[in-house]
Amino acid sequence: MPPQRATLLQVAQRAGVSRSTASFVLAGRHLDMRISEDARQRVLRAAQELDYRPNLMARSLRTKVTRTVALVSDTLASDPYAGRAINGSLAAAVAHGHLLFIGETEGDPVVEEKMISDFLDRQVDAFVYASMFTRYVRVPKQLKGRPVVLLNCLTRGSQPAQHQIVPDELAAGWSAATTLLEAGHSGGIHLVGNPGEHVFAARERLAGIREGLHTAGARLAGTIECEWWPDSAYEAVSRALAEGLLPRALICLNDRIALGAYQALREAGLIIPDDVSVISFDDSELAAWLRPQLTSISLPHYQLGWQAVEKLLGPPTGPAVHRLPMPVRRRASVAKPPVR
Incomplete structure (x- = not known):
């Protein structure tokens, strides 16, 4: 005993x-x-x-304050890369003397309702409601009127009811375009990926790319459509090259797409970045593993998690949408365009 x-x-x-x-x-x-x-x-x-x-349990019964925060997500916690948002949330909670509970629903609304009820039964003080992919959500009814911050998700409407912490994907697209422009690229720039309107990141990144290029009087030369996975990107880029496409630069919508594009370019006998520059988004570990190392626009997962809990536990301010910067990680995959 x-x-x-x-x-x-x-x-x-x-x-x-x-x-x-x-x-x-x-x-x-x-x-x-x-x-x-x-x-x-x-x-x-x-x-x-x-x-x-x-005895913290006894104290919480007296004060109705447990100094705990619950982070409820769909699949954020189980992703090794996006899980850095958990690290940031945990660090901020510890800095404020709180414990962080983590629950993952896998997108099941029944599981979500039960999980939130269980956290409420344990008198959790506040909630971070998180999403793996940036998207619009409806805050669960059980959380209405409670301290809640949204992490990597938004609610529709011009007046947010909660703090909403998301990456600045629009500015990231602008950064991708201007990185190529600064290297001397003004034509032959192709987008690789599926820029579907239903995907928040794709829509925002594409809008930023177009705006950035437009400021220099440039535009995308075309789009090589594929799913956001290496095999699909490899097949799509290989097919485009076989049909005679000779791009000067590729903007890949994520690092996995860039991996497939790298393989297709190499098989076609093209050298990165001497023949074709490649830039991407996310700055996952893959970006540093590729050779040459991939220039990529970083998703600030740790900072997203930290800011979500900081807004929850820090000095009270009016609710707002906070778009966190996505820095450019400049590596060896971008160079001045070849003379042809």
């Missing part, structure tokens, strides 16, 4: 003070309660000797 934990009364008896005095000292209220320094030191020494730890 585990040893019995020391009680506040035992600490008070060892220190030779009343139970209320010991409680005030351990709560840091010795100054406003005018407790002598000698008594304070006796209480602290007794607590250390007895290895006293406060």
